[in-house]
Amino acid sequence: MSKPIALEMKNISKSFGSIQANKNVSLEVYHGEILAILGENGCGKTTLMNMIAGIYFPDEGQVIVDGEEVVIASPKDAFDHKIGMIHQHFKLVDVFTATENIILGVKDAAGYSRAEAEARVKEITERYGFHMDPHKKIYEMSVSEKQTVEIIKVLYRNADILILDEPTAVLTPQETEVLFNVLRRMRDDGKSVIIITHKLHEVLALTDRVAVLRRGEHIGTVQTAEADENMLTEMMVGKKVSLNIARSEPKDPCDRLTVSHISCCDHEGVKLLDDVSFTARSGEILGIAGIAGSGQRELLEAIAGLQHLDSGEITYLNPKTGETVNLRDRTPLQIRELGVRLSFVPEDRLGMGLVGNMDIVDNMMLRSYRKGHSVFVDRKKPRDLAMEIVENLEVVTPGVTTPVRRLSGGNVQKVLVGREIAAAPKVLMVAYPVRGLDINSSYAIYNLLNKQKEAGTAIIFVGEDLDVLIELCDRIMVINSGRITGIVDGRTAVKEEIGLLMTGSIPAATADQGKEEGANG
Amino acid sequence: MAKSLNKGAGKTREPLFHIVKRPTIPLWKSWVIRIIAILAAFLVCGIVTYLLVQRNPLDMYASMFRGSLGSKRKLWKLAKDMAVLLCISLAITPAFRMKFWNIGAEGQVLVGCLATTACLFYLGGKVPDAILIALMLVTALLAGAVWGVIPALFKAKWKTNETLFTLMMNYVATYLVAFFLLTWTPDGSSTLGRIEGVGMLPVLFGNSYVLIILVVAILTVAMYIYLNYTKHGYEISVVGESENTARYIGISVPKVIIRTMILSGALCGLAGFLIVGGLDRTIYTESVGGQGFTAIMVSWLAKFDPIVMILTSFLLIFLDQGAAQVAQDFNMSDAFPSIITGIILFFIIGCEFFINYKVVFRSAKKEVKE
Incomplete structure (x- = not known):
């Protein structure tokens, strides 16, 4: 390798309590390259990078920058060694402009000169081809603009090593492409760019080398040019997994839940849902795609009786009696008392679906504790259910009396999904059910959903990975800023088309056409 | 390098x-x-x-133990003080489990004391003792419940901060007592003498403390069962851990807050009833003497477990009594x-x-x- 080494990590280890996040990781980063840190969620990618960025301090090991061993105990130390990290959650002052955020906290030797600072910001934007209005306030910005500000902030501090934590998670396919071009220009300028990701196609499209982590350990580093998807997947998960998700044909679907023209606002009057209409059918998975925060949460919560609506109707068709039940503005308890078999796996598992400090048994009881007239709770049935779920879904836990917050993300999700399915739902709503889960747990969840589908449940699936939505769902509904921009057939859908619907860049007429097709398909 | x-x-x-x-x-x-x-x-x-x-530090420790456990009389006093403190601690525990930071136990106990004293003052000798004691108990429970539920109502309706609200209610209670003391003592001394002979609580086994200790012992077990094995106790834990989860499974959060604070306040009222009816037989603005705040420590130290609270209340009373002996010796x-x-x-x-x-x-x- 002719390029000089910019950063070297030697035998880095870090644990949090009993969880070993990183174990003896050794890694080099060269000047003028883009390195991917690839691994499943929870494999220690972010922890490793946080140690270089001064957020955490390693338990063991050394960090060497440009041949000198250094100690990075704070983000300031990291900047002194020209290392800057762009975190997943932006750290910006909302009421400041882009420039103000960029220069915030920088001590100039020559004293503060706004004109000089602005000139430097301008120089950086032009050099790498950023599109940014330096005078725009942060709260007026889109997610991608905020990310741009974060990157320039790091460059302004003369960083030569840039670490980006899952930079594309919040971007549309189009925005991702723009970002990648900027990163390539930085590489050509001699900077080292490290991106943390679990998306294989991005790794292949962008990077020069890939370092793969698995369960906190460095499995190996390969030249991207010599790698392919199968090889990287195998390195990530340890064994070959089929990337195919089974999808059966819906069996005699009939309407189960009709949502017509619902709208609602937040307390500042901003529309969260705007005239949303759709129908969920039995024996079918209806996917909902959209950029995070486009109204997915409000939509599900409206159906579950947790979100007040300004207008519209939500109707449930009882399959046994054929009666229709209006769900609008009912509380979750009233909905259940009306005989509506609705289960809901919310996005925030430990903050809404479960109680983190309670054990698995008590969490099972959340749905059933009201049964009977006794003033005492009956823990026997919940305990049986807990043991059944632990066994059937292969939940890894010391026992059913372990607080669920001690379980890993995948096991927490299995507990939650298991409980919701145990209620034998007719409508099952799941929000980002595989977020933070490794590949094996994700497939376990997909299988559970497919089994429910075969049992005739109407499933509403809010997802973020378009590949998964396309492989799993029968129909995909796309939401943008609280509006439905289209419903497409999962069997014929193309990623780019959904991407365009997500950003709302397809004219309404085309979107309507898409809806028609979806309804026919 | x-x-x-x-x-x-x-x-x-x-x-x-x-x-x-x-x-x-x-x-x-x-x-x-x-x-x-x-x-x-x-x-x-x-x-x-x-x-x-x-x-010599060893002398000091000896004096400390003597002060708390040194004689039969001191042991009884220790047990009595423990019982009162434990009663108040048990009263605030359901609220604390719900993460409703009720620091108004001081006031809730004091209004319980006030209600009990008012019954003694106005009805003493006019109604049969059994009825008088029943009235003392019921009014004390009611007064405490009202004092507890007011901040709960405001919290449930308008999301006011319960810490400030319950704290302020303490001052209202103190001045309410001061006001009644002025009305009840025509000489303007604001000192009410002990009201003896009427509405006396039963003396069991020849010691007036036994009843109080017994009541609090039963309450401890009852509270343990209530918090851990009843549907109400379960709802309290869910609301305390996550209001969103509570809403998600259809628990009415305002209802649980109000119900729990009625209970919490009423039990504070019970402590007031025990203090006036069983011990002081009178009231002054310092009747509770900061125990409403010490109880918070008892509850926290025990991580809100009623059984462990027996230990923590013992520790605090032991230290208090022992230290007083040290100062004297x-x-x-x-x-x-x-x-x-x-x-x-x-x-x-x-x-x-x-x-x-x-x-x-x-x-x-x-x-x-x-």
């Missing part, structure tokens, strides 16, 4: 130690840490005593016992940190270079 090679990880700027969260700690180990903390606390107290008053100011109590509590609360975290020193780290 050469320098870094032989020095390995031990570079000068590396922090001397850093703090690591422990994995779950075995029960015995956590108790070892607690016992070490208590021993360390006694050691520091000894040094402080020696430095300040040049006395050694002829020291009243401040000294407070210093000793403070030191001991500091160690006991501080050791929880070492149960949750461990400190890793630089020298303890492995050299990573072969």
Whole structure:
């Protein structure tokens, strides 16, 4: 390798309590390259990078920058060694402009000169081809603009090593492409760019080398040019997994839940849902795609009786009696008392679906504790259910009396999904059910959903990975800023088309056409 | 480079130690840490005593134990004080489990005292004793419940801050008592004499404390069952852990807040009834004497477990009574016992940190270079 080494990590280890996040990781980063840190969620990618960025301090090991061993105990130390990290959650002052955020906290030797600072910001934007209005306030910005500000902030501090934590998670396919071009220009300028990701196609499209982590350990580093998807997947998960998700044909679907023209606002009057209409059918998975925060949460919560609506109707068709039940503005308890078999796996598992400090048994009881007239709770049935779920879904836990917050993300999700399915739902709503889960747990969840589908449940699936939505769902509904921009057939859908619907860049007429097709398909 | 090679990880700027969260700690180990903390606390107290008053620390500890446990009379007093403190602590515990920071126990107990005294003052001798005692109890429970439910209503309806609200209610209660004392004492002395002979609580086994201790013992068990085995107790835990989860499964959060604060306030009222009816037989603005606040400590130290609260209330009363004896024996100011109590509590609360975290020193780290 002719390029000089910019950063070297030697035998880095870090644990949090009993969880070993990183174990003896050794890694080099060269000047003028883009390195991917690839691994499943929870494999220690972010922890490793946080140690270089001064957020955490390693338990063991050394960090060497440009041949000198250094100690990075704070983000300031990291900047002194020209290392800057762009975190997943932006750290910006909302009421400041882009420039103000960029220069915030920088001590100039020559004293503060706004004109000089602005000139430097301008120089950086032009050099790498950023599109940014330096005078725009942060709260007026889109997610991608905020990310741009974060990157320039790091460059302004003369960083030569840039670490980006899952930079594309919040971007549309189009925005991702723009970002990648900027990163390539930085590489050509001699900077080292490290991106943390679990998306294989991005790794292949962008990077020069890939370092793969698995369960906190460095499995190996390969030249991207010599790698392919199968090889990287195998390195990530340890064994070959089929990337195919089974999808059966819906069996005699009939309407189960009709949502017509619902709208609602937040307390500042901003529309969260705007005239949303759709129908969920039995024996079918209806996917909902959209950029995070486009109204997915409000939509599900409206159906579950947790979100007040300004207008519209939500109707449930009882399959046994054929009666229709209006769900609008009912509380979750009233909905259940009306005989509506609705289960809901919310996005925030430990903050809404479960109680983190309670054990698995008590969490099972959340749905059933009201049964009977006794003033005492009956823990026997919940305990049986807990043991059944632990066994059937292969939940890894010391026992059913372990607080669920001690379980890993995948096991927490299995507990939650298991409980919701145990209620034998007719409508099952799941929000980002595989977020933070490794590949094996994700497939376990997909299988559970497919089994429910075969049992005739109407499933509403809010997802973020378009590949998964396309492989799993029968129909995909796309939401943008609280509006439905289209419903497409999962069997014929193309990623780019959904991407365009997500950003709302397809004219309404085309979107309507898409809806028609979806309804026919 | 050469320098870094032989020095390995031990570079000068590396922090001397850093703090690591422990994995779950075995029960015995956590108790070892607690016992070490208590021993360390006694050691520091000894040094402080020696430095300040040049006395043998062992004498001081002897005097401390004598003060709390030294005689039959002192043991009874210890048990009685424990019972009252434990009663108030039990009363606030459901609210605390719900993460409703009720620091208004002081006021809720005081209005319970006031209601009991008012019954004695106005109805004493006019109705049969059985009815009088029943009225004293019911009005005390009601008064405490009202004092507790007002902040709960505001919290449930308008999301007001319960900490400030309950604190302010304490002052209202204090001045309400001051007002009634003025009305009840025509001479303007604001000192009401003991009202004896009417509405006396039954004396069991020849000791007037037995009834109080018995009531609180039953209450302790009942509260333990209520919190851990009933649907109400379960709802309280869910609301306390996560209001969103409570809403999600259809628990009405305002309903639980209001119901729990009625219970919490009513039990504070019960404590007031016991204080006036069974002990003081009168009221003054300091009838509760800060126990409403000490109870918070009892409850927290026990992590809101009623059974463990027996231990923590014993600890606090033991320290208090023992320290008073020390001050008397050694002829020291009243401040000294407070210093000793403070030191001991500091160690006991501080050791929880070492149960949750461990400190890793630089020298303890492995050299990573072969």
